Amino acid sequence: MVGIDEVARRAGVSAATVSRALSGNGAVSAETRARVESAAHELHYVVSSNASSLASGRMRNVGIVVPHLNRWFFSSVVEGAERALLRNGYDLTLYNLSGGGDERRSVFDHFLRRRRVDAVIAVALELTTDEISGLLALDKPLVGVGGPLAGVPSLEIDEIAIARLATEHLIMLGHTAILHIGGSSEEDTDFHIGSHRRIGFQQAMTAAGLPVAAESMICADFTMADGYAHAKQALGHPHHRPTAIFAASDEMAIGAALAARDLGLSVPQDVSIVGIDDHELADFFQLTTVAQFPERQGELAAEILIAQLEPSRREEASLRVPLPFELLVRSSTARPQG
Amino acid sequence: MVGIDEVARRAGVSAATVSRALSGNGAVSAETRARVESAAHELHYVVSSNASSLASGRMRNVGIVVPHLNRWFFSSVVEGAERALLRNGYDLTLYNLSGGGDERRSVFDHFLRRRRVDAVIAVALELTTDEISGLLALDKPLVGVGGPLAGVPSLEIDEIAIARLATEHLIMLGHTAILHIGGSSEEDTDFHIGSHRRIGFQQAMTAAGLPVAAESMICADFTMADGYAHAKQALGHPHHRPTAIFAASDEMAIGAALAARDLGLSVPQDVSIVGIDDHELADFFQLTTVAQFPERQGELAAEILIAQLEPSRREEASLRVPLPFELLVRSSTARPQG
DNA sequence: CTGAAAGCGCTAACAC
DNA sequence: GTGTTAGCGCTTTCAG
Numbered sequence A, B: 001m002v003g004i005d006e007v008a009r010r011a012g013v014s015a016a017t018v019s020r021a022l023s024g025n026g027a028v029s030a031e032t033r034a035r036v037e038s039a040a041h042e043l044h045y046v047v048s049s050n051a052s053s054l055a056s057g058r059m060r061n062v063g064i065v066v067p068h069l070n071r072w073f074f075s076s077v078v079e080g081a082e083r084a085l086l087r088n089g090y091d092l093t094l095y096n097l098s099g100g101g102d103e104r105r106s107v108f109d110h111f112l113r114r115r116r117v118d119a120v121i122a123v124a125l126e127l128t129t130d131e132i133s134g135l136l137a138l139d140k141p142l143v144g145v146g147g148p149l150a151g152v153p154s155l156e157i158d159e160i161a162i163a164r165l166a167t168e169h170l171i172m173l174g175h176t177a178i179l180h181i182g183g184s185s186e187e188d189t190d191f192h193i194g195s196h197r198r199i200g201f202q203q204a205m206t207a208a209g210l211p212v213a214a215e216s217m218i219c220a221d222f223t224m225a226d227g228y229a230h231a232k233q234a235l236g237h238p239h240h241r242p243t244a245i246f247a248a249s250d251e252m253a254i255g256a257a258l259a260a261r262d263l264g265l266s267v268p269q270d271v272s273i274v275g276i277d278d279h280e281l282a283d284f285f286q287l288t289t290v291a292q293f294p295e296r297q298g299e300l301a302a303e304i305l306i307a308q309l310e311p312s313r314r315e316e317a318s319l320r321v322p323l324p325f326e327l328l329v330r331s332s333t334a335r336p337q338g
Numbered sequence C: 001c002t003g004a005a006a007g008c009g010c011t012a013a014c015a016c
Numbered sequence D: 001g002t003g004t005t006a007g008c009g010c011t012t013t014c015a016g
Helices: A004-011 A015-023 A030-042 A049-056 A072-087 A101-109 A129-137 A159-173 A193-207 A224-235 A250-262 A294-309 A311-318 B004-011 B015-023 B030-042 B049-056 B072-087 B101-109 B129-137 B159-173 B193-207 B224-235 B250-262 B294-309 B311-318
Strands: A061-066 A091-096 A119-123 A142-145 A178-183 A217-220 A244-247 A272-277 A288-291 A326-328 B061-066 B091-096 B119-123 B142-145 B178-183 B217-220 B244-247 B272-277 B288-291 B326-328
Touching: A004 A015, A004 A030, A015 A030, A049 B049, A061 A072, A072 A091, A072 A119, A072 A294, A072 B091, A072 B101, A091 B072, A101 A129, A101 B072, A119 A294, A142 A294, A159 A178, A159 A193, A159 A244, A159 A272, A159 A288, A159 A326, A178 A193, A178 A224, A193 A217, A217 A224, A224 A244, A224 A250, A244 A250, A250 A272, B004 B015, B004 B030, B015 B030, B061 B072, B072 B091, B072 B119, B072 B294, B101 B129, B119 B294, B142 B294, B159 B178, B159 B193, B159 B244, B159 B272, B159 B288, B159 B326, B178 B193, B178 B224, B178 B250, B193 B217, B217 B224, B224 B244, B224 B250, B244 B250, B250 B272
Parallel strands: A061 A091, A061 A119, A119 A142, A178 A217, A178 A244, A244 A272, A272 A288, B061 B091, B061 B119, B119 B142, B178 B217, B178 B244, B244 B272, B272 B288
Antiparallel strands: A091 B091, A288 A326, B288 B326
16 A cells, blocks of 8 residues: 655655645645646555545545435435535445334434534435434534435425426416325324425415315325226226326326326326426326426535535535526327327 | 453453453353353343444444335345345445435545445445455455346356246247337446347247337336336237337336226236236236346345355355345236237 | 644553 | 554644
């Protein structure tokens, strides 16, 4: 393992100068810097992050805590964050809580406290006040993605507006009998996303002067299977079959589309369907949806943290724009049949 | 930040003893250990991983390099690895190469060389000899998952046997006109998984005395959309419509099932379909498939590395069993129609 | 702009 | 079993 003083010797300078030249902290003449850089390059020198961290207090590593990795939204957020971090020379340490209670405790009590990370990103986690205060006690930047965290800056998407947009799309097409398949309000790792989206649905309906019957709002678990089951139930009803379905996730929307087909109904002729997410399968199923760009959310979270960690690059600090979303009209929605 | 000597003072011992008591290296009397532990606990002491690593050379951190995070197989492997590592007190640093060439270079040249990881897991990566020798030069344990790596111990699943099993299932049911939708041979991040599976298909067919026409093997890209397109093409052919399809992935198999339905064919009455993976959607679509347990693969990889890093726990070192797979018969396969 | 020197917080020999 | 003593490889004052 070639060390810093080997490089120093070869470049004919001191270790201190090598450190300055390579890290960019402290002034070094252009010429010296060039000599150091080429010496380092020739020797295949790479700093030891431990030694560097120990001496400087900076880890160049951020932790990301997710409730699952296996789901499209989460893996997309992580991918985005990873990309942005890598680009800036940071490592990403992953903490996945999907294993259960014990894991969660050890992540918060032990792993995150080893001073191995400079900052942490919490994705769609409802943290307890203990957990939050534990993290804040580390005195490390912390940002939430996918929901509000008490006392923590968070990237929030306007769930209500998204749901309203999807609903308005159906209303604009002329639908009045619209079924909403939403999230159950008990899911505790989500931030009441289900209820926010339900509120958006209700707002849009009410604004259009349409009635919202209790049975036109159904709770499901965001999976394709559950979307299928509930849609089949609703579409098979002999009296009040909806002409349109707004599902709170693309997976449920796809399930609903499959249910319609299995009943012999065509989409969108017999029933229009709109989802939320722009899931990777949405295009294949030609699903109209509201895209929410989770990769971008992960990237943004990472950039915010980096800006906080490196005040020199503060240009990027004002990235706190509201998160974008966008209606993508494909072939699963149309006017109701004359 | 409370440090080791604060704990030492409170426990009335030296820092060295605290280190020994807390890490388990070196003998400490039960009584002393208890005193140290409670002192550490009361003070909320957590070791600084940098200082510890710098002094000991051990990082308690393993890197995992994946070509994508967004796909079921990879995120499952990562989840499994993460779980096993966390359980053993290790961190998992994620390197995702999906961004493109530059990222790949910097991961191998820079990130993995910072001595921040004790070992690395390479998932379904065809490493160049340069990359491999670079990694081996770090003198760190390295294990591959999902394909053979020249000169590197790897967790390999018997792709040929898997494909044979799936094909034999169809043959056993009485099918003779079987279409294989496989991977293209060019995909360079996979380990010729496509071709191995094709070979297994051919072996089973040949062993059963069935002809394998060139047009009964089709290349696709493992996505649902491509499986759909190719299946539709084949099932719509006026002359030689297959009675069964063996797809090299569940996503393609699901695409094929949807294509069949769109043509008005029923599964399994008109066409049987079998996949590989046991993807999360396989159950919903009632797909017969060969499960390959990627989470278990990730876990196993992590356990092998830990056993190598901690010779004391060598009991687990012989975990090198062949990877399991299993035919799951659901409702997408049946005898061909009379 | 550069060098010398003093640690960062812990672990590992080595004594006792 | 426990304390003492050196570092681990870098960064960062502080002089110059």
